[in-house]
Amino acid sequence: MPEFVWRAAQANGQLVEGRxxxxxxxxVLRQLRERGLTPIRVDDAAALPVSASASSSGLRAAxxxxxxxxxxxxxxxxxxxxxxxMLRAGLAxxxxxxxxxxMSHKPSVRALLDTVLEDVKGGAPFSRALTAHREHFGDxxxxxxxxxxxxxxxxxxxxxxxxHMERLRALRESVVSATLYPAILAGVAVISxxxxxxxxxxxxxxxxxxxxxxxxxxxxxxxxxxxxxxxxGPVLLPVVLLIGWLFLRWLRSPAGRAxxxxxxxxxxVLGPLLHKYELTLFARSLGTLLGNGVPLLTALxxxxxxxxxxxxxxxxxxxxxxxxxxxxxxxxxxxxxxxxPLAVNLVRVGEETGRIGPMMTELADILNRxxxxxxxRALTLLEPVLILVLGILIAAIIVSILLGILSVNDLAx
Numbered sequence: 001m002p003e004f005v006w007r008a009a010q011a012n013g014q015l016v017e018g019r020x021x022x023x024x025x026x027x028v029l030r031q032l033r034e035r036g037l038t039p040i041r042v043d044d045a046a047a048l049p050v051s052a053s054a055s056s057s058g059l060r061a062a063x064x065x066x067x068x069x070x071x072x073x074x075x076x077x078x079x080x081x082x083x084x085x086m087l088r089a090g091l092a093x094x095x096x097x098x099x100x101x102x103m104s105h106k107p108s109v110r111a112l113l114d115t116v117l118e119d120v121k122g123g124a125p126f127s128r129a130l131t132a133h134r135e136h137f138g139d140x141x142x143x144x145x146x147x148x149x150x151x152x153x154x155x156x157x158x159x160x161x162x163x164h165m166e167r168l169r170a171l172r173e174s175v176v177s178a179t180l181y182p183a184i185l186a187g188v189a190v191i192s193x194x195x196x197x198x199x200x201x202x203x204x205x206x207x208x209x210x211x212x213x214x215x216x217x218x219x220x221x222x223x224x225x226x227x228x229x230x231x232x233g234p235v236l237l238p239v240v241l242l243i244g245w246l247f248l249r250w251l252r253s254p255a256g257r258a259x260x261x262x263x264x265x266x267x268x269v270l271g272p273l274l275h276k277y278e279l280t281l282f283a284r285s286l287g288t289l290l291g292n293g294v295p296l297l298t299a300l301x302x303x304x305x306x307x308x309x310x311x312x313x314x315x316x317x318x319x320x321x322x323x324x325x326x327x328x329x330x331x332x333x334x335x336x337x338x339x340x341p342l343a344v345n346l347v348r349v350g351e352e353t354g355r356i357g358p359m360m361t362e363l364a365d366i367l368n369r370x371x372x373x374x375x376x377r378a379l380t381l382l383e384p385v386l387i388l389v390l391g392i393l394i395a396a397i398i399v400s401i402l403l404g405i406l407s408v409n410d411l412a413x
Contacts, residue, residue, distance in 0.1 A: 001021045001022065001023065002021070002023075002045070002046065003019055003020070003044075003045040003046070004019065004020050004021075004025055004028045004042055004043065004044060004045060005017070005018075005019055005042070005044075006018060006019075006020060006028055006041065006042045006043075007040045007041045007042075007103075008032050008039050008040055009037065009038040009040055009086060009091060009095070009096075009099045010036070010037060010038075015040070015102050015103070016037065025042045025044075029042060033089075038086055038089040038091050039089075040082070040085075040086075040099070040103065069106070071106075071112055071136050073165075073169070075106065075108075075109050076136060076141075076165075077162065077165045077169065079100055079104075079109065079113070080158055080162050080165065081162050082100060082103070083100060083158055084155050084158035084159045084161075084162055086099060086100075087155035087158065088155040088159070093126060093154070094117060094120055094121060097113055097116060097117040097120065098117065100113050101113045101114060101117065112133060112136065115129075115132065115133070116129045116130065116132075125146075125149055126145055126149060126154070127142050127143075127145040127146040127149055130142050130145060139301075139302045140285055140288075140289065140302050140303075140305075140306065141161065143289060143294050143298060143299075143302055144160070144161050144288070144289065145157065145158075145161075146294075147289075147292040147293045147294050150293065151292075151293055157292055160288060160292060161288075164284065164285075164288045167284060167368075168281065168284065171277070171280065171368060174371075174372055174375065175277065175371075175375065178375040178376075178379055181379070181383065182382050182383065182386060185383065185386040185387065185390070186386065188390065189386065189389070189393070192390060192393075192394055193393060193394075194229075196394060196397050197225055197226045197229040197230075197397075198226070198229050198230060198233060200397075201222055201223065201225070201226030201397065201401070202226050202230055204223070204401055204404065204405075205223060205226070207405070208223060208404050215407055216400070216403040216404060216407055218396070218399070218400035219400045219403050219404035219407070221400070222396075222397055222400040222401065223404075254310075257310070258311070261309045261310060261311055265309065265311060265312075269374075269378050269381075270378070272374070273371055273374045273375065273378065274309065275312070275338070276367045276370050276371050276374070277367075277371050278307045278308065278309045279307075279312070279339070279343070279367055280364050280367040280368050280371060281306045281307055281308075282303050282304065282316060283303075283343075283360045283361070283363045283364035283367060284360075284361065284364035284368075285302065285306045286299050286300065286357075286360045287357050287358065287360030287361030287362075287363070287364055288357075288361070289303065289357075290356055290360065291357040291358065291361065296323060296329070296356070297320050297323060297324055300319055300320040300323065303316075304316045304317050304319070304320070312338055315335075315336035315337065316336060316338065318336065319332040319333065319335075319336060322335065328351060329347055329356060330344055330347050330351055333347055342363075342366070343363050343367075346359045346360075346362060346363050347359055347360070347363075
């Protein structure tokens, strides 16, 4: 019978761990719950690495490397997932936070949870304890938690938070993954040109040295480029790095970021995709907040802040004041001129049926599919174009060298 290694929490928040023989992990979970324990983790013992020493229960724990990096979005997602599981299992909030502190091997996360636990033990609501760490959690997270406190459904709200964060992470990762292959192709193109101009072309310089104007024009151009690259190559790299640093510094400035974002939105294929991506973030956040009982005006303010593009955020920020003055949601959306007719019609239906939240979530799903489809289509066009450009550049260099060699042979005759 297989053996499983488990870790669980007692009702007082203490962590216990041990080994159990069972037919499957589900049987271990059932046994732990019958003993009044909250399962945290169950692993197949045969699949775990064996480390230094065993615990009193016979558990051999793997050595864990201490991560000294700051708190990241992935850390917030992990602790939210674990917290929702423990609250759903009936563990009290303060005990669940203690378990999270004991489980964490990252000092920055432990310090964050320590301060949150101290505030909660002092009588502060969980949402107020998180407000002191707004830079890590954000208004969206805090307002979701506040709605869970008001409705008494904290574990369900945390589950929805996890689902929302995972969807956004999946969307961002799909965008990053989609740009990875074109970036690799562009890097290969640059490296290929450097090798050709810096190492291959100079090998023929001595051969063509005495021909002068008798060389074909393409050969002279390539030789001139190769000579210039070899002469000024050591200076070129620092110049490129300096230009890159200045460009990044310009991007960090509000004016530079605004100009860059405007330029990106104006591109033929990439612009519409970025537009839909930003609206997906807005619609997903607004739908999730409204679905958890957050007031419309508050939800509009928070959802607008999730939009990173200033050119789109400015018109969206005007929606909340208009709705506050009594304007219908659909009219406020139309006034921004950033939504397509489909989005406006969905919100019109949601406003008439009192289901704006679900309609915004449905809109986010539609826009998400459009973004993923658009990325795939753009890559289908971009990849062969990059390969073709790379092939043409290398072929042009090779053909120009061959023309020069043929000219040498003609003169030799």
